[in-house]
Amino acid sequence: MNDESLIREFTAGNVAAFNTLVWRWEKPIYNFILRYIGDREQAKDVMQRCFIRAYKSLGKLKDHTRFSSWLYQIAVNLCRDELKKKRYTTYSLSDVPDYNDCDNGDPKIVLPDGEQDTTRLTHHENLAELLQKALLAIPEEQRVVVIMKQYHGMKFSEIAAVLKMPINTIKSRMYYGLDALHSVLQKWGVDREDLSYEM
Amino acid sequence: MKCEDIRLLMMEALYDEISAADMQILNTHLESCSGCRQKYVALQVTVHTLEKWEDVEPRVNLTFVKQPVVRFSEFIERLKSWTLPARLGAAVAALLLLLALFNTSIRFSDGGFAFETGLFNHKRIDPADFATKFDLEQLRRENYQLVSAVIEEYDKRNRIETAVMLDQFYDELERQRKEDLRLVGAAVDHLQYGTAQRLEQTDRTLGTLIEYISAQSGGR
Incomplete structure (x- = not known):
């Protein structure tokens, strides 16, 4: 039914x-x-x-x-x-340390609660938690589009209908959302090898 | 086509929503634009990464339960199944309820509504029996005047009684003073009389003594 x-x-x-x-x-x-x-x-x-x-x-x-x-x-x-x-805490890109900040070239991350981790983040954190943090780091209007498109398989036209916005705005937000996620994951030292290790 | 427009096509291509013609445009652009090509590869990797994040079970048991609402038709059906005494009882109860409802009166007084209900007729009250706000004010004023007069009269009587009492007190004081003076006078008189007598007696004693001394010295 x-x-x-x-x-x-x-x-x-x-x-x-x-x-x-x-x-x-x-x-x-x-x-x-x-x-x-x-x-x-x-x-x-x-x-x-x-x-x-x-x-x-x-x-x-x-x-x-x-x-x-x-x-x-x-x-x-x-x-x-x-x-x-x-007023959920979101992590902005500026909060994330750059690769260049690491003296030995080994990527480190400042965790949101200030706890330092000297090893590669992806080896310790669950991928879902990592992606969740990355998702929370991007603007809300991009996040909602990314979630709907990536995880719910909605067409751009459907997302536009739900959010009551032009379809090109939705596509644009999707682009910037994915781009921001890519930047966040890169800054956190998550490269393709890390991901394949974790997966 | 500009790179900004190509971004939109990239999104369509990533999620298989692109038409064949647009795919051709995108491919042509990517072959000639290294910036867009790199970006497209990066986005593909990101999408691939995001795909690895699987859904989780909510672990919440949500069950909606219908609230029992008795419809009128259902109620009538139920009534049909009742016995005769039960039906009669229900009819009497309904009649009494209707009587009470029809015998409801609404009255406006003192800026508000008053509701009255009951099985039998209310006692009709003549509106003239009700003290109006003006009457109440008049009554309150008269009462105040009366109480003021009583207090004033009581004060006046108290003042007179106090004055009379003070007069009596002064008279008594005067009488006491006169009596005291009289007693003191008598005492002084008595003292003078006693003193005079003692002086006379002393004189007589001295006279007798002088005579005796004279007689003694004449005899020698």
């Missing part, structure tokens, strides 16, 4: 249909939120609020084929609210 049928069932009074939608969408929505805000517990909380909001207002959704976009829209809004509320 596809999403549209489940929505029809739900609007007819079958709550179990909504639970099926939750079961179907909780993993992508949770991962979207997690990558957006970077905190597991907060991501769970935001995901719950997202589905509660969807439950309350699904009856008002006229075009049932837009359900996934509509759900992502709710998630984006909640993530933005959460980030404003909690």
Whole structure:
């Protein structure tokens, strides 16, 4: 049964249909939120609020084929609210030390909490954590586009519809987002060998 | 085509959203522009890196439960299954409820609404029985005047009683003073009389003594 049928069932009074939608969408929505805000517990909380909001207002959704976009829209809004509320710490490029700062040429990194690590970061940190930090280091408007495109397989036109922006703006943000991630990973000393080692 | 426009095509190419014609344009540009070519390779590596980050399970059990809401039609269906006494009881209860609802009165007084409800007719109260705000003010003023008059009268009576008491006290003091003076006068008189008598007695004693001494000296 596809999403549209489940929505029809739900609007007819079958709550179990909504639970099926939750079961179907909780993993992508949770991962979207997690990558957006970077905190597991907060991501769970935001995901719950997202589905509660969807439950309350699904009856008002006229075009049932837009359900996934509509759900992502709710998630984006909640993530933005959460980030404003909690003022999550993001790591800017200027916080990251340059290769040239290392005396022996061996790449080092200043961890966000100030803890120094003299060995290569990728050998100690989980790749997901590393990429999460890299993602949090790029601007929010680029991050959301990168997440939607890279991890949710949304077409540029779909992302443009969710974020209510021109498609070329979305592509441009994607380009700059990927470029910024590349710079962050390079500055953190993550090269292709590191990644292949980790993987 | 400018490099800025090629960036957009790069994005389309990276995610297989590019048309064949645009792919041709992109390839042609990349062959001639080393900067864009390097950037494209770097972005491909980044995308490849990002692909390695897998989704995780949320580990949250979200289940929505329907709140039981009884619809009117369902309620009627349920009623049909009830026994006769239960139906009669429900009918009486509904009747009493309706009676109470129809017997609700709303009244506006003192800037607010007052609601009254009950099974039977309310006692109709003549509006004239209600003290208006003006009446209450008048009553409060009269009460104040009355209390003021009582206090004033009480003060006046107190002042008179105090004056009379003071007069009596002064009279008593005067009487006491006169009595004391009289006693002192009598005492002085008594003292004078005693002194005169003692002087006379002394004179007589001295006279007798002088006579005796004279008689003694004449005899020698």
